[in-house]
Structure formats: C-alpha cells, structure tokens
Amino acid sequence: xxxxxxxxxxxxxxxxxxxxxxxxxxxxxxxxxxxxxxxxxxxxxxxxxxxxxxxxxxxxxxxxxxxxxxxxxxxxxxxxxxxxxxxxxxxxxxxxxxxxxxxxxxxxxxxxxxxxxxxxxxxxxxxxxxxxxxxxxxxxxxxxxxxxxxxxxxxxxxxxxxxxxxxxxxxxxxxxxxxxxxxxxxxxxxxxxxxxxxxxxxxxxxxxxxxxxxxxxxxxxxxxxxxxxxxxxxxxxxxxxxxxxxxxxxxxxxxxxxxxxxxxxxxxxxxxxxxxxxxxxxxxxxxxxxxxxxxxxxxxxxxxxxxxxxxxxxxxxxxxxxxxxxxxxxxxxxxxxxxxxxxxxxxxxxxxxxxxxxxxxxxxxxxxxxxxxxxxxxxxxxxxxxxxxxxxxxxxxxxxxxxxxxxxxxxxxxxxxxxxxxxxxxxxxxxxxxxxxxxxxxxxxxxxxxxxxxxxxxxxxxxxxxxxxxxxxxxxxxxxxxxxxxxxxxxxxxxxxxxxxxxxxxxxxxxxxxxxxxxxxxxxxxxxxxxxxxxxxxxxxxxxxxxxxxxxxxxxxxxxxxxxxxxxxxxxxxxxxxxxxxxxxxxxxxxxxxxxxxxxxxxxxxxxxxxxxxxxxxxxxxxxxxxxxxxxxxxxxxxxxxxxxxxxxxxxxxxxxxxxxxxxxxxxxxxxxxxxxxxxxxxxxxxxxxxxxxxxxxxxxxxxxxxxxxxxxxxxxxxxxxxxxxxxxxxxxxxxxxxxxxxxxxxxxx
Ligand code: NOJ
Numbered sequence: 001x002x003x004x005x006x007x008x009x010x011x012x013x014x015x016x017x018x019x020x021x022x023x024x025x026x027x028x029x030x031x032x033x034x035x036x037x038x039x040x041x042x043x044x045x046x047x048x049x050x051x052x053x054x055x056x057x058x059x060x061x062x063x064x065x066x067x068x069x070x071x072x073x074x075x076x077x078x079x080x081x082x083x084x085x086x087x088x089x090x091x092x093x094x095x096x097x098x099x100x101x102x103x104x105x106x107x108x109x110x111x112x113x114x115x116x117x118x119x120x121x122x123x124x125x126x127x128x129x130x131x132x133x134x135x136x137x138x139x140x141x142x143x144x145x146x147x148x149x150x151x152x153x154x155x156x157x158x159x160x161x162x163x164x165x166x167x168x169x170x171x172x173x174x175x176x177x178x179x180x181x182x183x184x185x186x187x188x189x190x191x192x193x194x195x196x197x198x199x200x201x202x203x204x205x206x207x208x209x210x211x212x213x214x215x216x217x218x219x220x221x222x223x224x225x226x227x228x229x230x231x232x233x234x235x236x237x238x239x240x241x242x243x244x245x246x247x248x249x250x251x252x253x254x255x256x257x258x259x260x261x262x263x264x265x266x267x268x269x270x271x272x273x274x275x276x277x278x279x280x281x282x283x284x285x286x287x288x289x290x291x292x293x294x295x296x297x298x299x300x301x302x303x304x305x306x307x308x309x310x311x312x313x314x315x316x317x318x319x320x321x322x323x324x325x326x327x328x329x330x331x332x333x334x335x336x337x338x339x340x341x342x343x344x345x346x347x348x349x350x351x352x353x354x355x356x357x358x359x360x361x362x363x364x365x366x367x368x369x370x371x372x373x374x375x376x377x378x379x380x381x382x383x384x385x386x387x388x389x390x391x392x393x394x395x396x397x398x399x400x401x402x403x404x405x406x407x408x409x410x411x412x413x414x415x416x417x418x419x420x421x422x423x424x425x426x427x428x429x430x431x432x433x434x435x436x437x438x439x440x441x442x443x444x445x446x447x448x449x450x451x452x453x454x455x456x457x458x459x460x461x462x463x464x465x466x467x468x469x470x471x472x473x474x475x476x477x478x479x480x481x482x483x484x485x486x487x488x489x490x491x492x493x494x495x496x497x498x499x500x501x502x503x504x505x506x507x508x509x510x511x512x513x514x515x516x517x518x519x520x521x522x523x524x525x526x527x528x529x530x531x532x533x534x535x536x537x538x539x540x541x542x543x544x545x546x547x548x549x550x551x552x553x554x555x556x557x558x559x560x561x562x563x564x565x566x567x568x569x570x571x572x573x574x575x576x577x578x579x580x581x582x583x584x585x586x587x588x589x590x591x592x593x594x595x596x597x598x599x600x601x602x603x604x605x606x607x608x609x610x611x612x613x614x615x616x617x618x619x620x621x622x623x624x625x626x627x628x629x630x631x632x633x634x635x636x637x638x639x640x641x642x643x644x645x646x647x648x649x650x651x652x653x654x655x656x657x658x659x660x661x662x663x664x665x666x667x668x669x670x671x672x673x674x675x676x677x678x679x680x681x682x683x684x685x686x687x688x689x690x691x692x693x694x695x696x697x698x699x700x701x702x703x704x705x706x707x708x709x710x711x712x713x714x715x716x717x718x719x720x721x722x723x724x725x726x727x728x729x730x731x732x733x734x735x736x737x738x739x740x741x742x743x744x745x746x747x748x749x750x
Contacts, residue, residue: 027041028041028042028045028101028358029102029358031358031359035350035353035354036350038349038353038358039346039349039350039353040346042101042103042349043342043345043346043349045101046101046345048327048328048331048338048341049073049074049075049328050074050100050101050103051341051342051345052323052324052327052328052341053073053074053075053076053077053324054074054077054103054316054345054348054349055077055315055316055317055323055324055327055344055345055348056075056076056077056078056316056317056321056323056324057076057077057078057079057080057108057284057316057317057318057319058076058078058079058080058319059079059080059081059287059318059319060079060080060081060082060083060087060091063083063087063090063091067091068090068091068094068098071091071094071095071098071099071105072094072095072098072099073099074095074099074100074101074103075324076095076105077103077105077106077316077348078105078106078107078108078152078284078316079091079105079107079108080107080108080109080110080154080318080319081109081426082105082107082109082149084148085148085149085363085365088107088148088149088363089149089362089363091105092104092105092149092361092362093362095361096361096362103349103352103358104352104357104358104361105357105361106151106152106203106348106351106352106355106357107149107150107151107152108150108151108152108153108154108205108284109145109150109152109153109154109426109427110153110154110155110424110426111141111142111145111150111153111154111155111202111427112153112154112155112157112171112423112424112425113125113137113141113155113171113422113424113425113549114137114140114141114144114380114425114428114549114550115141115144115145115148115150115371115427115428116144116371116372116427116428116429116432117140117141117144117371117372117373117376117377117379117380117428117432117549117550118380118421118422118425118428118432118433118549118550119137119140119141119379119380119383119384119549119550120383120384120387120422120546120547120548120549120552121170121171121422121423121424121491121527121546121547121549122155122156122157122170122171122172122173122183122187123169123170123171123172123173123174123527123528123546123571123572124383124384124387124422124545124546124547124548124549124568125137125173125183125383125387126172126173126174126179126180126183126571127174127386127387127388127389127544127546127568127569127570127571127630128383128386128387128567128568128695129179129568129569129571129671129693129695130386130695131182131183131185131186132186133379133382133383133386134183134186134187134190134383135186135187135189135190136190136379136383137190137379137380137383138156138186138187138188138189138190138191139190139191139193140370140376140379140380141153141155141190141191142190142191142192142193142200142201142202143200143370143376144370144371144372144376145202145427146199146200146201146202146363147200147363147366147369147370147371148363148371149362149363150202151202151203151355151357152202152203152205152248152249152355153191153202153203153204153205154205154207154251154284155187155191155204155205155207156173156183156184156187156188156204156206156207156242157171157172157173157206157207157208158172158173158180158181158183158184158206158207158238158239158241158242159171159172159207159208159210159211159212159213159235159253160172160174160175160176160177160180160213160214160234160235160237160238161174161175161213161572162175162213162214162572162581162582162583162584163213163214163215163217163218163581163582164218164500164528164529164530164572164574164575164578164581165217165218165219165496165497165498165500165528165578165581166213166215166218166219166220166496166528167218167220167423167490167491167492167493167494167495167496167497167527167528168212168213168220168423168492168493169213169218169527169528169529169572170422170423170424170491170492170527170528170546170547171423171424171492171493172213173238173571174570174571174572174627175571175572175573175584175585175586175627176571176572176584176585176586176627176690177233177234177235177237177238178237178689178690178691178692179571179690179693180237180238180241181237181238181240181241181242182241182693183571184206184238184239184241184242184245185241185242185244185245187204187242188204188206188242188245188246188247189245189246191203191204192204192246192247192248196248196351196354196355196356197354197355197356197359198356199356199360199363203248203249203281203351203355204242204247204248204249205247205248205249205250205251205284206238206239206242206243206247206249206250206251207250207251207253207286208251208252208253208254208255208262208286209239209250209251209252209253209262209268209269209273209283210231210235210236210239210253210257210262210268211224211226211231211235211253211255211257211262212224212253212254212255212262213235214226214235214255215255218496218497218581219496220254220493220494220495220496221254221255221494222255223255223256224255224256224257224258225257225258226257226258227258228718228722229683229718229722231257231268232718232724233717233718236268236272240277243273243277243279247281248281248282248351248354248355249281249282249283249284249351250273250279250281250282250283250284251283251284251285251286251318252265252269252283252284252285252286252289252309252312252314253286253289254286254289254292256296256298260298261289261292261293261296261298262289263285263286263289263290263292263293263309263312263314264290264293264298264299264305264308264309264311264312264314265312266311266312266313269283269312269313269314270312270313273313274313280347280350281347281350281351282315282316282344282347282348282350282351283313283314283315283316283347284314284315284316284317284318285309285314285316285317285318285320286318287318287319288318288319288320289318290305290306290309290314290317290320290322290323291305291320291322293305293308293309302320302322302325302326303322303325303326303329303330305322306322306323306325306326306327306330307326307330307335307336309322309323310323310327310330310336310340310341310344311336311340313344314344315344315345315347315348316348327341372432372550377550377551380549380550380551381551381554381555382555383549384545384548384549384551384552384554384555384556385555385558385559385564386567386568386669387545387546387548387555387568388543388544388545388548388555388556388559388566388568389543389544389566389568389569389570389629389630390541390542390543390544390566390568390630390631390632390633391542391543391544391574391625391629391630391631392536392539392540392541392542392631393540393541393542393631393633394540394541395519395540397479397519397520397521397540397541398521398540398541398543398559398560398562398633399559399560399561399562399565399633400479400481400521400560400561400562401561402444402447402448402561404448404478404479405448405449405478406448406449406451406476406477406478407440407444407448407449407450407451407477407478407479407480407481408451408452408453408470408473408474408476408477408479408480408481408518409436409437409440409450409451409452409453409473409480409481409483410452410453410454410455410470410473410474410480410481410482410483410509410513411454411455411482411483411484411506411509411523412454412455412456412457412458412459412461412483412484412487412504412506413436413459413483413484413485413487413523413525414435414436414437414452414454414481414482414483415435415436415437415438415452415454416435416458416487417430417431417433417434417435418430418433418487418488419459419487419488419489419525419547420433420435420436420488420525420547420548420549420552420553421433421488421547421549421550422488422491422492422527422546422547422548422549423488423491423492423493423495423527423547424492424493425488428549428550432550433549433550433551433552433553434550434551434552434553434554435552435553436481436483436523436552436553436556436557437450437452437553438553439553439554439556439557439558440481440553440557440560442554442557443554443557443558443561444561451473451476451477452473453466453469453470453472453473454466454469454470455467455469455470455482455509455513456504456505456506456509458487458504459484459485459486459487459490459502459503459504459506460487460489460490460503460504461504461505462504462505463505464505464508464509464512467505467508467509467512470509470512470513471512471513471515471516474513474516474518475516475518477518478518479518479519479520479521480513480516480518480519480520480521481520481521481522481523481560482509482510482513482520482521482522482523482539483523483525484502484506484509484510484522484523484524484525485502485506485523485524485525485526485530485545486502486503486525486526486527486528486530488527488547490503490527491526491527491528491547492527495527497528498578499578500528500529500530500531500575500578501530501531501532501534501578502524502530502532502535507532507534507535510522510535510538510539511535511538514535514538514539519540520538520539520540520541521539521540521541521542521543521560522535522539522541522542522543523542523543523545523556523560524542524543524544524545525545525546525547525548525552526544526546526547527546527547529570529572529573529574529575529625530574531574531575531576531577531578531624533576533577533624543556543559543560543566544568544570562633562666565632565633565634565666565667565668565669566630566631566632566633567630567632567668567669567670567671567695568630569628569629569630569671569673569737569738570625570626570627570628570629570630570738571627572584572627573585573623573625573626573627574623574624574625574626575623575624576619576620576622576623576624577619579616579619580616580619580621580623583623584627585623585626585627585628585687585688585739586627586686586687586688586689586690586739587686587687588684588685588686588687589684589687590614592611592612592613592614593613593614593687594613594614594615594621595613597611598611598613598615598620598621599620599621599622600620626738626739626740627738627739628671628673628690628737628738628739628740628741629737629738629739629740630671630737630738632664632668632669632670633664633666633668634662634663634664634665634666634667634668634698634700635662635663635664636660636661636662636663636664636668636670636698636737637660637661637663638658638659638660638672638735638736638737638741638743639658639659639661639743640657640658640659641656641657641658641733641735641743641744641745642656642657642658642745643655643656643733643745643747644656644657645747646745646746646747646748647747647748647750648712648747648748648749648750649712649749649750650712650726650728650749650750651711651712651713652711652712653709653710653711653712654709654710654747655707655708655709655710656674656707656708656710656733656735656745657705657706657707657708658672658705658706658735658743659703659704659705659706660672660696660698660703660704660705660706661698661701661702661703661704662698662699662700662701662702662703663701664700665700666700667697667698667699667700668697668698669695669696669697669698670695670696670697670698670737671693671694671695671696671737672693672694672695672696672706672735672736672737673690673692673693673735673736673737673738673739673741674690674691674692674693674708674710674733674734674735675688675689675690675691675733675734675735675736675739675741676688676689676691676710676715676731676732676733676734677689677731677732678715678717678727678729678731679729679730679731679732680729680730681717681719681727681729682719682720682721682727683717683718683719683720685717688734688739690739691708691710691714691715692708692710692714694706694708706735708735710733712726712749713726715731715749726749727749728748728749728750729748729749730746730747730748731746731747731748731749732744732745732746733745733746733747
C-alpha cells in the first residue's frame with residue numbers, strides 16, 4: 001500500500017520534472033517569454049557550428065539542393081538578395097522546419113530609396129529638409145519590401161559627404177551632421193515603425209560605420225584620416241542619432257580609418273558603439289570587407305581577418321566566409337572564447353526575436369498589394385516636388401505659363417526613365433517611372449504643343465549629330481525646357497568622377513540651343529553636385545532635380561508650371577570647380593580668412609595687392625551655391641530676430657525667434673534655418689553650424705513668428721581634453737533661408 005503511494009508520488013514528481021524540462025526547452029519558442037530569456041535559452045541549445053552559421057550572411061544566386069542542405073544544417077543565418085517571395089519562403093522552410101533548432105533566416109536587401117516605388121535619391125530626400133516626409137517615404141519603402149518577404153534593409157546611409165567626386169554622395173544625406181542626423185533618424189523611424197515585430201516594418205541598418213564618405217579625393221573605398229575630434233563632432237553624429245532612433249543594425253565600412261580598417265576597428269565598433277552608446281543590435285560587415293582587411297595590410301590571412309573582425313565586434317559577415325572557415329579553429333587555439341562567440345550571436349538572435357521572425361517566419365503573398373499604389377506614388381511625387389531646388393530664375397521665367405503655345409523639350413534626360421531612378425534601385429523598374437516628357441505632355445494636354453528633341457543620345461554622348469533637331473525644336477517654340485545632367489550610371493558605388501561637370505556634349509548643346517534666343521529653363525538631374533558655371537549665363541532658370549525617382553516627371557512638370565513652388569534647399573555646397581573640393585559651409589575660419597574683396601579676382605592678377613589670405617587666385621573662394629540655399633517662386637523676408645535671453649547658464653535654454661513673411665504673390669514653403677558660431681574655444685570652432693530648421697508654408701502676404709529652442713547641450717563639442725562640453729563664452733546666432741543668412745544676434749554662455 002505504502003509502496004503504491006510512494007510510487008504514485010514518484011510518478012507525479014517525475015511527470016512534473018519532465019513537464020518542467022520540456023517547458024524549459026521551449027522557452028525560446030514561447031512568444032510570451034522575455035526576449036532576453038528566449039535568446040539565452042536558444043543560445044544554450046546551440047552547437048558552436050550552429051552559432052557560427054548565424055554569423056554568416058550569404059548572397060543568393062540560385063537555390064539548389066546543396067544550398068538547402070546547408071540551410072538545414074544551420075549554416076546561414078542570413079541571405080541578401082534572396083530572390084522572390086517563393087524563394088524566400090522556400091529557404092525559410094528549410095531553416096524553420098528542416099534545421100535542428102528551427103532558427104529563422106533574416107532576409108536583407110538594399111532598399112535604399114524606396115522598393116518598387118522609388119523616391120528621390122537620399123541626397124534629394126535630404127534636400128526636402130522635411131523629416132516627416134522622409135519618414136513617410138521610408139514607411140512605404142518598408143511596407144513594399146516587407147510585402148515581398150524582406151526583413152532588413154541596408155539603409156540609411158549617413159556617411160557625411162564633403163566631396164562630390166565620391167559617387168556615393170548620392171546615397172548620403174549630405175555634408176552636415178545635424179541635417180544628416182535628422183534625416184537619418186527619420187529614415188530609421190519610418191523603416192522600423194513603432195515595433196519591429198509589425199508585419200510591415202523592417203530593420204534599418206545605419207551605414208557605413210564610419211568615415212567612409214571621407215575617402216581620399218572621393219575615390220571610392222579609399223583611405224580616410226579623421227582625427228578623433230572631427231570624427232566625434234561630425235562623422236559619428238548621424239550614426240549616434242540613428243542608434244538613438246532605435247536602428248537595429250549597423251554596417252561596418254570598407255575604409256581604412258586612421259590606419260585601422262573600420263571592419264576591424266575596436267575603437268569605433270567597441271568603445272564608441274557598444275561602451276559609449278550602449279548599442280544592443282548587431283553589426284554586419286560590408287560585402288567581403290572582412291577578408292578585404294588582407295588587401296588593406298591589416299590581416300595576414302583570412303583567419304587573422306576573422307579574428308580581428310570578431311574581436312572588434314562584427315557580428316555577421318557579408319558574403320565572404322572567414323568566420324565560417326576559421327572560427328572553430330580560432331576557438332580550439334584559444335584565441336577566441338565560446339563566450340565571445342556567444343556575445344556576437346546573441347546580438348543577432350536578439351534582433352531576430354525583435355523582428356518576430358520566430359512567430360512569423362513566412363510571408364504570404366499579398367492579397368491586396370500596396371506596391372506602387374496610387375497612395376505610394378503620391379508620396380513619391382510629394383517627395384520629388386519638395387526635393388527640387390531652384391538655383392536660378394532670371395526674368396522670373398519660372399513658373400512657365402499655361403498660355404505657352406509651343407514648348408520645346410530638349411535634352412538627354414527628358415525621357416530617360418532609368419536614369420531618373422538614380423543609383424541603387426535593384427527593384428525599381430524604369431517602366432513604372434513617369435518621365436518629365438510624358439508628364440509634361442499629360443499636363444499640357446492639347447493646349448500647348450510639346451516639341452521634343454533629345455539633342456544628344458545620352459548625357460555622355462560626345463557627338464553633336466542630333467544638335468540640329470534640338471535647335472529646330474527650340475526655334476519653333478515659345479520657350480524651352482532642357483533636361484541635362486548625369487545619368488544614373490555616373491553615380492553610386494564605385495562611380496567616382498574626377499570631373500564633375502556636365503558630361504558629353506551637353507555644355508555645347510545648351511549653348512547651341514541658347515543661340516536661338518529662346519528663354520530656357522534648365523532642369524539638371526544628378527547624383528551629386530555638378531559644376532556648370534559655363535552655362536549659367538545661357539539659361540534663365542536652373543532647377544536642380546537630383547535623381548527624383550518614379551514620380552520625378554510629374555513632380556518636375558508641376559513645379560515648372562507653378563502648381564507648386566520649389567522649396568528644396570541644398571544639403572551640400574556646390575563648388576564652382578572641382579579644384580575647390582572639399583568645400584563645405586561649416587569649415588574653420590583659418591588665421592587669414594578671405595573677405596568679399598577677394599571675390600571675382602581676374603585670372604592673372606598679381607597676388608600682392610589682394611593680401612595674403614586663404615583663397616584661390618583663379619576662382620572665388622565661395623561656392624557656386626551655398627549649403628541651405630534654394631529659391632522660390634515667392635520672396636521671403638526675415639525680420640525681428642529676437643532672443644529670449646542674451647545670457648545663459650550651462651544647462652539653460654533660450655528661445656530664438658524671427659518673423660518670416662511671404663512678400664511675393666504665391667503660396668510657398670520656406671526652410672527656416674538656425675545657425676550658430678562659438679566664437680572662441682579651447683579648440684577652434686566652425687564658422688557656422690546648423691542647429692535647427694523648420695519648414696514653414698505661407699500664403700502671399702502672410703507672416704509668422706518662427707521660434708527655436710536652443711539648449712546649451714546643443715552647443716556642446718569635444719574640447720581640448722576630449723570632453724563633450726559647452727564652453728562658456730560668446731556666440732553668434734543667425735536665422736535665415738540658407739547658410740549665408742546674415743540676420744544675426746549675439747548671446748553668451750556663462
Ligand atoms: C556593398 C555596399 O557598400 C553596401 O552599401 C551594400 O549595402 C552592400 N554592398 C550589399 O549590397
């Protein structure tokens with residue numbers, strides 16, 4: 001009897017034990033368990049080989065049995081460019097249902113400025129100075145991409161770019177750390193939404209960490225030397241902002257930074273990113289950037305490259321396989337520990353859990369697809385409208401009048417659907433893009449005859465054979481709109497240019513058309529600031545359109561005909577000539593700054609009478625177009641700059657306000673910009689620094705008070721002892737419509 005009782009008790013205990021064990025085994029599968037518990041549970045169950053598999057990202061070219069076997073063996077934590085939705089679901093099935101632990105794959109893709117609905121290139125989006133709009137565009141990019149099974153994009157790129165020769169300036173948010181921080185954070189928020197676990201959001205990846213945009217002479221992949229203060233004051237700023245906005249991942253870069261490739265750089269990847277910023281997501285290398293450390297001369301072989309990247313904290317390896325090939329051996333040799341691998345893998349798993357991949361590994365084909373929907377295209381058009389920067393408008397040629405009877409449309413980019421999409425559009429299709437030529441025909445209907453002549457075949461064409469047609473078209477017309485610039489091919493990764501002028505025979509084409517005496521509005525498309533001083537006198541108006549995306553045509557057409565006034569402002573300074581590069585507004589003053597007397601110096605003028613100052617003998621020291629600049633169809637007047645206080649204690653704030661009036665006769669938006677200068681410091685400070693901006697829309701005659709709050713924290717910089725502080729002293733503050741703003745007030749920090 002007693003025996004039976006004991007037996008029963010033992011059975012119950014045993015059952016409870018088995019139940020508890022079983023339950024414990026399933027913690028990582030339990031959606032209600034805390035993510036950290038799930039990560040730890042899963043990690044505890046993984047073999048070393050499975051852990052190393054999670055660190056491998058592979059580029060997919062073709063699914064075959066060998067690859068599927070590899071997925072089932074847990075060899076690939078991630079794929080980039082993994083085909084269509086069916087391909088992704090097939091791979092995912094192999095991982096989730098075929099592998100021992102069922103860890104889902106994270107699918108990455110370059111969704112850089114839109115998925116199938118393509119928005120303006122990031123540099124163009126930065127020119128909107130409208131973070132809310134940029135966020136909306138990123139929401140759409142994420143929705144469209146996630147519909148096709150993408151979990152993760154390699155964007156935003158927030159590399160500060162002060163060199164227009166660099167092809168990847170197109171992917172950047174420009175030269176200014178404040179603007180890039182605001183636009184980059186808006187992109188992160190848009191892509192990731194309020195929860196990564198939502199079906200329609202995807203993980204962001206702030207790249208390329210860090211300094212990649214400072215490549216010597218703008219040659220892609222080239223060496224960078226950035227002193228720590230400059231790195232922290234400028235280059236790191238937008239990355240910090242993306243991390244603060246919740247960016248799930250970062251990508252290390254290709255460049256050698258101060259002698260240590262960024263993919264093996266413990267200072268940036270460990271000290272700054274993990275220890276100072278407490279980043280808890282993961283870092284992916286750039287494409288083979290781990291093994292490229294061998295060519296850099298920083299690692300003798302693949303094994304050492306793997307060791308150095310892992311030691312620096314690169315969690316996932318893109319494409320090359322140095323981790324997969326060497327990690328176990330490094331472990332056996334005692335060079336790295338299991339705990340070290342665990343840390344790297346844990347950070348990857350954490351994001352997979354946050355993305356909800358364990359609960360929702362597959363994506364069903366959408367019943368009601370939002371891809372390229374009218375709503376999405378409307379946002380793409382709005383973004384393109386707001387990205388357009390009016391640089392010149394003599395005789396107020398723009399906006400054009402609908403009374404024009406005959407309009408000549410000339411130039412190689414008037415009807416080039418592919419080029420207007422710009423660089424990095426693996427999924428955007430030219431056939432979905434509306435070109436300026438077709439949009440103009442559409443809005444002008446029968447009332448205005450559109451006479452089209454390309455004039456030259458592509459922007460790079462040197463032949464003048466087709467000039468005749470263009471001249472004929474211009475001669476027949478009342479006004480001419482020309483579309484010139486650079487095609488998509490000339491911009492982007494590894495597409496650096498030593499000459500940044502209008503390529504091919506375009507300058508001659510513009511001059512030939514100008515000889516007809518017809519008024520010309522020139523629209524320039526490009527992935528970078530171009531130099532075009534030779535033709536500014538030949539045309540009335542210049543509208544800078546970047547590569548404006550799917551809806552670039554309708555946006556340009558509506559702006560040309562005045563449905564909207566241009567409101568874009570330059571996110572980067574435009575040099576007069578490539579010889580001025582690097583040229584950026586937030587430079588240091590030097591001991592011998594040039595003054596207005598040193599403008600317009602004629603070539604060959606002897607140097608002495610002009611003074612020994614920092615300028616060029618053969619070109620003005622000023623840019624052709626300044627950072628923050630952009631005209632409108634109306635005029636804005638700034639007045640009554642007021643500070644709530646002229647003295648501030650550290651930790652206090654002041655309010656700076658200005659009256660903005662629309663003094664013209666059309667409704668338009670203006671980007672009101674606030675700049676400061678810290679006059680003296682323990683280290684020298686830039687002549688101007690952007691600290692705030694607001695985009696304000698005003699009706700004709702309307703005026704508004706525009707106010708900014710400035711805290712002394714906003715004035716901090718890295719001082720002589722490398723502390724991040726605000727130093728007491730005098731400051732200038734400007735509010736205006738560009739970095740040339742001259743309405744100034746003074747205040748002191750005590
Ligand atoms: C290399 C590029 O540098 C990077 O920006 C991109 O995300 C990856 N290739 C993946 O395509």
